[in-house]
Amino acid sequence: MEGNVYGAAKAGGAFDLKNFLQQPHTLTRIVSWIFSIVVFGCITSDGYMNLYTSDLKCIFNENVNACHYGVGIGVIGFLICMAFFALDVYFPQISNANQRKYIVMADLGVSALWTFLWFVGFCFLTNQWAYTNPVPLIGADSARASIAFSFFSIFSWGLLVCFAFKRYRMGAEDFSERYTDPSHDYPPYPNVAENYQQPPFGSTAAPNSEEYKPPTY
Template sequence: MEGGAYGAGKAGGAFDPQTFVRQPHTILRFVSWVFSIVVFGSIANEGYVNKPSEVEEFCIFNRNQNACNYGVTIGALSFISCMLFLALDIYFPQISSVKDRKKAVLADIGVSAFWAFLWFVGFCFLANQWQVAKPEDNPLKEGADAARAAITFSFFSIFTWVGQAFFAYQRYRVGADSALFSQDYTDPSQDAAVPYSSYASGNDLESPGTYQHSPSTDAFSAGTQGYQTQNY
């Protein structure tokens, strides 16, 4: 397989941690991983409060339990997704099949775009529920910083996942071109040999058996012996 297919060199190469960490899509995965922890941790730790007169805790996002559940769920699943794709990025250079590399890159594009959409929905949902929350439900504004952090990092996560989808698409375009070249490439010497073979098989050329040698020097010397000079 030609090196450089879908953003990686030939299979079996040594893993370089420094090169891996400096890659743009790797950096975005780490950033998305941190953002998911912030959203998940903020809501799980301070997203539920209760009044002194109440026993059960309620969600600070307008008492909407679905808002807190959504934030915790996408935060946890995004954390797991980042870990899985980081592991795939480490293993990716060891994949020798061009088709398998193509499937991995396409999966990266689809999953990243899907998570960008989920974070957009989460940002809109959390921001809306926090805006319409009643002050009397949380007079001490407990968990306000956690709520703002969850909303803010949900917004930032949209762009980090869009960036991952963009870089994955770039890898797909570059990889598709290199894979196409490696599959369709032919040796120019083989193409150049075809006209010569067809030309040699034409009827205009004489067969090797009909080739006649030029008169030898012995025949020429024998002819000159019969010539006599006349003296006058």
């Protein structure tokens, strides 16, 4: 593979850690990874309180679904960032253009999905926090932090969508420029109808000039 395909140089080069960490999509993925840790860390540490009874209640309006949603998308987002971070490290060593394409398309689809889920999570947590009354003295800062970093995650994952789409277009444009019609490699098929010439009208095979005579005994 030659040139730059799907945002990476041809396979076989040495891995440059400094250049890898300076790439925009790498930095954005690390930021998204940190935001996910903050969200589910804040909820798991201070999101469940025993306000009135011995049973633990979710700090977001005692709605356990809000806490479960925040922890769920945070943990899964954390794992997704780890998986694609590892693929980003291995990506330049992949020599198959189709494999690169599938990885970039998966990155694009998953990042778009998680951008939407973070938006839903931000709206859900904000709504439940607005109805939380009275506001607990312990855990309120963690609840606000989880809401804030859910909001920040919308933009960080949105940037990952933009970077993945850019890499996909780079690969698609490179493929279209390099593609050649294989039919051009073969000579044109001869037109038999044009080359065929019918014998002149009325022509017959030349008769045998010598007549056959039966042998005499």
